[in-house]
Amino acid sequence: MKKLISLFILLLIVPISVRSSDPSLDDDVLGLIVFKADIQDPNGKLVSWNVDDDSPCNWDGVKCNPRSNRVSELVLDGFGLSGRIGRGLLQLQFLRKLSLANNNLTGIISPNLTRLDSLRVLDLSENNLSGSVPDEFFQQCGSLRSISLANNKFSGKIPDSLSSCSTLVAISLSGNQFSGSLPSGIWSLHRLRSLDLSDNLLEGDIPKGIEGLNNLRGINLRKNKFTDVVPDGIGSCLLLRLIDLSENSLSGTLPSTMQKLTLCNDLNLHKNLFAGVVPEWLGEMKSLETLNLSDNSFSGPVPTSFGNLQSLKVLDLSMNAFTGRLPESMINCKNLMAINLSQNLLTGGLPSWIFKLGIQEILLSGNRLSGSMDSLFSSLIYNSPQKLQVLDLSGNGVSGEISSAVGDFSSLQVLNLSRNSLDGSIPASIGKLKVLGSLDISENRLNGSIPSEIGAAICLKELILANNFLAGPIPISIQNCPSLTTLVVSRNSLSGPIPPALAKLTNLQIVDLSFNNLTGTLPKQLANLVGLLSFNVSHNQLQGELPAGGFFNTIAPSSVSGNPSLCGAPVNKTCPTVSPKPIVLNPNSSDSTPGSIPQSLGHKKIILSISALVAIGAAAVIVIGVIAITVLNLRVRSSTSRSAAALTFSGGDDFSHSPTTDANSGKLVMFSGDPDFSTGAHALLNKDCELGRGGFGAVYRTVLRDGRPVAIKKLTVSSLVKSQVDFEREVKKLGKIRHPNLVALEGYYWTPSLQLLIYEFVSGGSLYKRIHEGSGGNFLSWNDRINIILGAAKSLAHLHQLNIIHYNLKSSNILIDTSGEPKVADFGLARLLPMLDRYVLSSKIQSALGYMAPEFACRTVKITDKCDVYGFGVLVLEVVTGKRPVEYTEDDVVVLCDMVREALEQGKAEDCVDARLQGKFPADEAIPVIKLGLICTSQVPSNRPDMGEVVNILELIRCPSEGQELV
Template identity: 75%
Template sequence: MGAMLKMKASVFSLLTFLVLAPALTRSLNPSLNDDVLGLIVFKADIQDPNGKLSSWSEDDDTPCNWFGVKCSPRSNRVIELTLNGLSLTGRIGRGLLQLQFLRKLSLSSNNLTGSISPNLAKLQNLRVIDLSGNSLSGSIPDEFFKQCGSLRVISLAKNRFSGKIPSSLSLCSTLATINLSSNRFSSPLPLGIWGLSALRTLDLSDNLLEGEIPKGVESLKNLRVINLSKNMFSGSIPDGIGSCSLLRTIDFSENSFSGNLPETMQKLSLCNFMNLRKNLFSGEVPKWIGELESLETLDLSGNKFSGAVPISIGNLQRLKVLNFSANRLTGSLPDSMANCMNLVALDFSQNSMNGDLPQWIFSSGLNKVSFAENKIREGMNGPFASSGSSFESLQFLDLSHNEFSGETPATIGALSGLQLLNLSRNSLVGPIPVAIGDLKALNVLDLSENWLNGSIPPEIGGAYSLKELRLERNFLAGKIPTSIENCSSLVSLILSKNNLTGPIPIAIAKLTNLQNVDLSFNSLTGGLPKQLVNLVHLSSFNISHNHLQGELPAGGFFNTISPSSVLGNPSLCGSAVNKSCPAVLPKPIVLNPNSSSDSTTSSVAPNPRHKRIILSISAIIAIGAAAVIVIGVIAITVLNLRVRSSTSRSAAALTLSAGDDFSRSPTTDANSGKLVMFSGDPDFSTGTHALLNKDCELGRGGFGAVYRTVLRDGRPVAIKKLTVSSLVKSQEDFEREVKKLGKVRHPNLVTLEGYYWTQSLQLLIYEFVSGGSLHKHLHEGSGGNFLSWNERFNVIQGTAKSLAHLHQSNIIHYNIKSSNVLIDGSGEPKVGDYGLARLLPMLDRYVLSSKIQSALGYMAPEFACRTVKITDKCDVYGFGVLVLEVVTGKRPLSTWKMMWWFSVTWLEEHWKKAEWRNVSMRSCKGSSRQRRRFQL
């Protein structure tokens, strides 16, 4: 019995051990699970969009292999957590308090929000806290630093903390780095901060702190960097700062410090960066400044320093950046500064300095030189005369608002590395040197407000990197050079208040980056190039007070141009000047195909010296009878010929040699014609022989053949020779309809330039579009389907805009198809052949004739019914077919039935291939594989 009891007890003990063993194991090593638990709780409070914490799992026994986690090799406890720049969001929860051995916590450059836990600093082993670059807010509780233990680095920069800096910060005697910059901390600093003797870096910049620096600053003997910039500190700098002998960086800029600089600062022999700009310091620049031989950057700008620049500045041989701008300095630069051979940037602008500009400036390898707004008179001509490779290093030269006179140095082209040249507001005379064209890197050229004369040199086009050109308020004359088109990066073109003449060159329309143009107060003439509407980035275009004429460009910026920008041009017309434009601005010129440029005789006065011939009565009767017989024969012959050759007179009327001219006088001769150019261009007479030259034929359509010819000014035009003369309305109706079409202006419509009329021949003159038709781009190239999706969308959008504009003008296209959509050199669509059916008296019989079979497939069913009124909906139908053609790259078929079959079957086929039915139409959240497959 006893043995039985002992056996049962043994079994029970074994079972108990097996059940409790895991719990006993955990109790013997609880720390391992504390770290896992703490990090899992921390992860639950944040969102990880990049999935960087996906390796963190509560099933792991240790977090030492997790991303961003570092453990001690001895204890396997977490000692570092570094999760910088992972776009983490959410709050910093209490889970981190479980990491009792944590030494470094770095969560910088994320999107964490909320306040900071007051218990975080209670982690006794924590040495580094970096929470910079987040969106943490609120105030820091005073107890945060009361148990800071061995904390050495605290960085809360670039957050939204506000309120006072906790006074408990003074208790962290081991702190070496404090960075609380770029927050909203306010009020004075706690005095205890100045007693943190271990402090090496103190950055409190870009806050709302105020007050003075106390005298106890000498306690910071280990201080290397102090940055108090962009606050509201005031008072003077205490003498004790000279005791911080290890200081290398001092930045007190953008405060309200005042008084003189303390002499003790000359002890800061290790200082290489000193920025005191935008304060209220006064007095002379101290001579001891030359004792700071380690200085590389010295910025005293924006203060009230006066007097001359001390000679001791020449001792700063390591100096790279020197900025004394916006003070009250006088005199000239000391020659000793030539010893500062490492200078890169020199700025003495906005002072009262005079004397000469020293020559060493242009031979010392400087990158930036600014002496703007001083009283310097001499020294600009001499330095440019020398040569040296150091010239190439100068990139920024600003000598504006001084008293320089004489001519701009012709050798300025030696400064080949210049990116900015500003010589404005001086008294320079003479022409702009042609050497400006040698400045290939120049971005900004400002020669405004001088006494410059002559013309703008064509060589200006050599400075092709120009982004800003300012030449206003001079005495420049002549034309704006067309070479300006080479400056393709130009954003601002300011030429106002000069004596410029001639037209505004079309070259300006090629500067597609232009935003600001000011040509006001000149003597410019002629019309505005219509191509200016292509300047899509324009925000201002001032042409006021010139002698410009004609119609303002239609479209783009010019639809909303300010009336003040066009004042003072009496001959301009358009809505901006509240003056309507006539249909034909100049007097129409008249075409007489039978005239000759050599026929200059009209009526010749009789020569009194010629002998008068007196005929007898019988001779007169004989001559009269013969004339009657001849006239009768000619009349019968002419009548017969008119019947037989009514269709050939149109060609005969065009049989012109290249030298033929057009008569400018109206005529009633049956063989004469009337030519009207809406632009008033009298030079249409050249190239008309091309109309009978097959080599110049561009294509044929339902309304006629199209030919290309070139005007005398070199401008190409397209001429449509209508082949439906028997159907054309009367001359009065024809001209009324054509003039209406000539008034239509839109960037996506081919412009109608003019027309020619005879009873048997009609010509329409259009702008020439060089890129070919949409039909050619879609169907006639090697491989087909050249156009990218962006280009196809642009074509569809531009075509839609053009049709909308036509319908707003009560014009129906009637013949929309891909061969009537042209592509210009910049890839923009231009719709042609619009409104031509209005020239015909019987539309219903014409549109179904064999002459426009190419439009079948695009034509709405209404065209087949004579009783239905044709409306703009027919254009919409054709546009829909065009959209299908552009999207699919397929040709519309020759019958409506086949076209419908094509549309339905093609779309149904691709619909099935796309497996679109598997994709949610409500949320469009199908898999990426499904979305990729649904691509036509």
């Protein structure tokens, strides 16, 4: 420790730029220890760096010159380091290589780093360094040969002083936000072999003078904003192997000087504005292995000279306007592995040569090609079918049947024959394709049934058979494709039930069975598919109740429409609870005959049809049922009224006193204060006093005799509530809970048919109304919102410390008092149920749509307090954005979590903040709060933080300004 202190004192006293007249190993130890002090090492990668060592040469990441024993290389790639690059490294006067790539280093870059006289290689790529690169950084770059600042967050212009680093051989500044024009002085670096400025915001034209780079092997300007033409001088860089100018706005035609680049093996001009005919001289670049001219405006025929490119492996001419037939000369391209000519105007039959080269990927979609599928497969089979991995002929005019020989393509992973004119049936041999991941043969004229052998394609992820004439059932064997994520068989003539086996496909995300003739009920097991994003069964003949839970709690009405016998909330049709039994007439009855009534009832014999008798009998049953239900309701109301009225006459004290109990009046317990009510039963039965309704019951306002208002929840789960002993035990536990952000439970009332919970009355209304119905003076400022979020978090953290799970957190269960403080209500009510059954819970809190954690739908996952954390995360996003957790539009269902997560990934998180707060909220608080909300809504419970951690994070985020409030 003394040595460490002395080293730091030495560092403070002696300027780093001054070298000792008698350099020793302490200079290197000092520099590295000071460097380590400025960074964090969470993975303990630098544990071997000991200040008491006389030499750092055995430290991890450190390499010394064997002659001088001075540090020559410091390579800490992928060590997981964070923090800033401090001045300590400037002590390493003999350092030749510094590589800190793939860490989490932040801050700006010091201009002094390149002043190390011996430094040859500097690699700071894959970090989070930011700011501009100072001009001085390159003014004294000594003998630097390679520099990489790739994949950081640097911005501003590339310094002109870069041209002064005459020894540079390799420059990589890719993956940053450099802007402005490319400094023309960069072409003066005559030793340069590799230049990578891709993935930036550079603009303007590519300056002239590139012909001076006689040693240049690779130039990558991909994904910038360069305009104008490719400079002629590029043809003078005869050693060029790689040219990548893709994703810019370059235009015109290709300079003819490029034909001299006979060593070039990779030419990428993808996504520019090039136009006109591709010149024949391009075939003279005989070393080309990859040629990408896609997404431009090239026209005319594909040059016949391409047949000269015998080294060509990948050819991509997609998304242009090429016409005519593919040249037969390309049969000479013996090394071709992938060809993409999709989205052009090619015509004629399918070229035979393309299937004789043993190509692995063939993409010809979106052209005007014709021909027979039979001849196509014959060519493929004859020429090594085991090599083909991707075949996409979609959107052409191919006709004929799919040959059973398709099963011979054992390596096929993607087969897309959609939007053609194919007919016949799907061959059973499709099941031989053991590695097939995607099969799309939609929008053809296929008939027959879906072969059961489809289940043998065990790697299938996408199965799209829509818009054909397929009939028969959905094969049960589909359950043997465990990786299936997409199943689309809409607009066919499929019949029979939906197989429950679908529920075994746990990876399903998109299911479309619409516009068929499917019958039966929807299997309840489908609710267990936690990954569902879309499930469309509209326009079939399905019946019965929709599955409950999971995705089906938020399913769009349009996804189940067109099924007249389907019932449930999405179709706005109540499911019948009791089905009338059929009426059976006894033909052997002695006092009646079929179709008649007893003679004693009239002088005339009245003949009634069987259907008439059935109708009359059914009507009688309905009438009797209505009368019985009415009588029962009257008895229940009478009992309820008597029980409620008894509140006026019964009383009780706190826990230390015995409450009054009467067999007729029930038992009332108030934990403190006067138990008598001024309005009694009238408050409970008068709609004017009702405050709201939830999954566990209705809430009414009434007043004690001392004038103090209270809220009474009349539980509607009487049949599920525990016994009186268990009920009272649980309620008394809840009554002892006191927290500034929890609604206090003041007492309870018990009879076997009526249970009441008596709460403190909070006058400010619910958070839901303040967010979604607030206006004028009720509008919530940013400070109001974050105060509510923090208060709710503290209340949940307190409950979780007591091992109580809320289960029903939502904005309508958070009340606002007169001082603006939040108070969480309805906590712990699930403890009153006999068991924490998922179905009962989900049905009781189905009004909390969008707040429910996904584990409710998965019976194998334990429900813990992390489901409250999920609901809290949704609540956070609701408060910040002002949007409901789930909102319906005419065409879609918008899930708040998904919307915010997508906006955050696109760097538009601030746009999610409530529009009423625009310009009136601190982004440095809002963005972290949004991120916290998304973390809390993680699909995996273990990835969600504890509420105690949430409180700590919120208190760190919140930075209230003194004397100034954002309104």
